[in-house]
Amino acid sequence: MRPTRGYATAAGDLMKTGLYDFHVKNGAKMVPFAGFSMPLEYAGVGQVSSHKHVRESAGLFDVGHMVQSNFRGPTATAFLEWITPSSLSSLSPYSSTLSVILNETGGIIDDTVITKHSEDAFYVVTNAGRRERDLAWIKEKLAQWNAGDVAKREGPVEHEVLDGWGLLALQGPDAAGYLQTLTSFDLRTLTFGKSAFVPINGGFNLHVARGGYTGEDGFEISIPPSQTVDVAQLLSQPSSVQLTGLGARDSLRLEAGMCLYGNDLDETTTPIEAGLGWVIGKERKSTGGFIGAEGVLQHIKESPPRRRIGLVIEGAPARHGAQILDSPTLSDAIGTVTSGIPSPTLGKNIAMGYVKNGLHKKGTELAVSVRGKARKAVVTPMPFVATKYYRG
Incomplete structure (x- = not known):
């Protein structure tokens, strides 16, 4: 996916999810995103407020563009x-x-x-x-x-x-409690990373996967086209569940240390550089057998030239493209910020980026160039905010 900032693009040929009219009816500010018209936020509720609501209660996201x-x-x-x-x-x-x-x-x-x-x-x-x-x-x-x-x-x-199918993400500490009121299926048996076809009140039988993109407990629910609006209305009924847009989705995922394609990942980046070596099967790290194995195994054996890191930055937030420097007093660029925000949860400026291998260790003091000034930055483990996945 592309960044959730810098939305300017031609709007005439944008695609719409099955919930476009639902969003407009509920006061959404629609913006271009990945070729779709998607909700950035909803009337009367700002990005920071939406972010905090998901952390404290529950939010409902339309991810039907996926x-x-x-x-x-x-x-x-x-x-x-x-x-x-x-x-x-x-x-x-x-x-x-x-x-x-x-x-x-x-x-x-x-x-x-x-x-x-x-x-x-x-x-x-x-x-x-x-x-x-x-x-x-x-x-x-x-x-x-x-x-x-x-x-x-x-x-x-x-x-x-599955063209036209809906996909909704119900995320936050209240997500499981509300979804349980809608089904006879015991959601306690559905731990993080598991899925099932779950009967939902109203005659629905839907593919429900426990997980998401926020670091909170939650579910991603796949829905046939004819049922998407009805399910969205059902899931958004209680006051504890707030419709949530792209703005909060981006800040939540960055606090959780999750990558955004087009920002933090691209075709010049291997999974080893990206800190995603754990997705590679243990035996496959030696045997290969997959497309691109030679380049990946070389990075495993010899170490990659750069590493994805987290940063906490003093003074001002760094955005995508900001240069990472080797110290506040030196001007050598040793990397680039790929995502950065003021964290609503932590009250600190956080960022993700890539630096030369060897400068990625926890506690390493670096700097980031923000508006022409070198700001102190410290390499910080991710996630920035502890994840709360339900593991039973």
């Missing part, structure tokens, strides 16, 4: 283990993992969440801003795969894009 897909077939596991470095064969049914789709050099085409339903069925969510690139790459690689000996011998893989 690309939802199904992969099915006897060799679906092997195919997805070819285009990503994750170990999906060892993943239990109805479990999810963050992963990355890699190019031939090991750069990140996109980050993705992969949910395994069975050995021959997966549900995958990718970013809206990478839709054309992702789908073209998948189509190309799928054609190669299905023409190969493994697929010919064991069976091909089919890819279905």
Whole structure:
């Protein structure tokens, strides 16, 4: 996805999620984002207030611009283990993992969440801003795969894009309590990273995954097109659940230390540089067998040239593109800020960026150039705000 700041773009050909009219009716300020018209915030509620409400109660986000897909077939596991470095064969049914789709050099085409339903069925969510690139790459690689000996011998893989489907994220400490009032399904059995088809009051049976992009406990709910508005109305009924837009989503995810594609990840960045080595299966760090393995394994063996870090900055917030310096008194640029905000939760200026390998250790004192002035900065572990995932 692209940054949630700097929204200026041609608005005439923007796509709309199934909740566009719902947002307008509820006073949303709509802005261009990743090719869609999306809510930035809602009337009478600012970004900071929305952010804090999610941390303290619950927020409902429309993430229906994301690309939802199904992969099915006897060799679906092997195919997805070819285009990503994750170990999906060892993943239990109805479990999810963050992963990355890699190019031939090991750069990140996109980050993705992969949910395994069975050995021959997966549900995958990718970013809206990478839709054309992702789908073209998948189509190309799928054609190669299905023409190969493994697929010919064991069976091909089919890819279905769930166009028009809704996707809602209910996030915050009150999310589970409210959702439980709407279902007979015991949500205590649905721990972080797990999913299930859950019956919801009103005749809905929806794919519910426990997780999200805020660092809070919560759920991402996939919804057929004909039911999206009804489900959104149902989930947003109580005063404890506040409709929440892109502004709060960006600040929440940065506090949680999560990457935004186009800011913190791109095709020149490997998962090792990005601090995402944990998405690579343990055995695959030695055996490879995935697209881009040579570049990734080289970075594992020899260490990458740069590392993603968190920073706490004194005096003024640093934004995307600000130079990271080796000290407040020296002018050598040793990295770049990729995301930065004043943290509503911490009351400090936080940022994420990349620096030369060796300068990424906790407590390292650096500086960031903000409006022509070097501001003191300290390398700080992420997440900046402790995550509150429900693990049972």
